[in-house]
Amino acid sequence: MSIHTPKIEKKVTLTTISRMKGVEPITMVTAYDALFAQLFDGEVEMILVGDSLNMSFLGEEDTLSATMDQMIYHTKAVCNGAKLPLIVFDMPFGSYTTAKLAVKNATRCYQETSAQAVKIEGGKERAHIVEALTKNSIAVLGHIGLMPQFLRSEGGYKIRGKDQEDIDALIEDAKALEKAGVFAIVVEGVKIEAAKAITEAVSIPTIGIGAGNVTDGQVLVWSDMFGFFESFKPKFVKQYFDGAKDIRKGLEQYRNEVKGREFPSEEYTY
Ligand code: KIV
Numbered sequence: 001m002s003i004h005t006p007k008i009e010k011k012v013t014l015t016t017i018s019r020m021k022g023v024e025p026i027t028m029v030t031a032y033d034a035l036f037a038q039l040f041d042g043e044v045e046m047i048l049v050g051d052s053l054n055m056s057f058l059g060e061e062d063t064l065s066a067t068m069d070q071m072i073y074h075t076k077a078v079c080n081g082a083k084l085p086l087i088v089f090d091m092p093f094g095s096y097t098t099a100k101l102a103v104k105n106a107t108r109c110y111q112e113t114s115a116q117a118v119k120i121e122g123g124k125e126r127a128h129i130v131e132a133l134t135k136n137s138i139a140v141l142g143h144i145g146l147m148p149q150f151l152r153s154e155g156g157y158k159i160r161g162k163d164q165e166d167i168d169a170l171i172e173d174a175k176a177l178e179k180a181g182v183f184a185i186v187v188e189g190v191k192i193e194a195a196k197a198i199t200e201a202v203s204i205p206t207i208g209i210g211a212g213n214v215t216d217g218q219v220l221v222w223s224d225m226f227g228f229f230e231s232f233k234p235k236f237v238k239q240y241f242d243g244a245k246d247i248r249k250g251l252e253q254y255r256n257e258v259k260g261r262e263f264p265s266e267e268y269t270y
Contacts (some may be wrong), residue, residue: 007042012086014183021205026217032074037081047085049075056223063148066092075113089115093149099132106138121147123173127180134181142182144173146189161194171201178202187211210236
């Protein structure tokens with residue numbers, strides 16, 4: 001049975017998130033526009049403007065062609081819609097290949113949107129990028145495990161942490177990111193044993209997606225959890241609403257009423 005929790009009434013800050021580790025699970029969802037961000041306001045602690053929008057909104061095969069301009073546009077919209085959650089800007093593929101480029105692009109994100117942090121994918125090999133960003137007063141959310149931006153170089157989406165060697169490598173990544181200054185880490189697509197070991201190894205919160213219920217928080221892509229994205233449904237996605245089905249039902253009724261001259265009735269007519 002699920003518990004009843006109150007709505008969030010105060011602005012969520014980086015300190016709020018840090019203090020939640022080991023105290024209360026952190027909730028995070030993605031959002032891409034003001035309309036839905038407004039609905040999510042006060043319901044979750046964090047919103048990620050994920051580059052997953054390239055797939056669910058633009059209809060591309062993967063996230064790799066998302067651009068800075070596109071991410072800025074959507075982040076502005078989300079910031080206009082949601083005032084309370086901590087909003088994270090997902091740095092698109094190719095926008096943080098060097099420390100200099102990462103600082104330039106993340107600075108643009110801070111100057112052009114009111115997002116409070118950026119997210120970058122990668123483990124210890126990206127620690128120097130995190131360090132450059134945090135030294136330039138930019139808050140960073142890490143992302144390890146299955147990393148969608150590595151899809152082509154890895155040859156597919158691969159679940160991580162299947163043996164001790166890989167669990168140790170993931171722990172090493174998490175520790176390197178923590179040392180470099182990330183305030184939290186997204187842990188995606190890993191075996192539950194790996195998620196537990198990573199969560200216990202660091203003192204910052206871990207936010208799981210496809211990582212079991214042992215992380216300090218959870219994140220889901222909103223169009224997956226509300227049943228709008230039908231192209232594929234990973235095992236870890238729980239559907240909380242039947243969006244696509246209900247929209248089709250509504251559209252069928254609209255079509256029938258328009259064609260039957262039932263809509264607009266007197267009630268909807270000047
Ligand atoms: O882009 C995204 O939505 C993400 C989540 C899957 C964490 O990175």
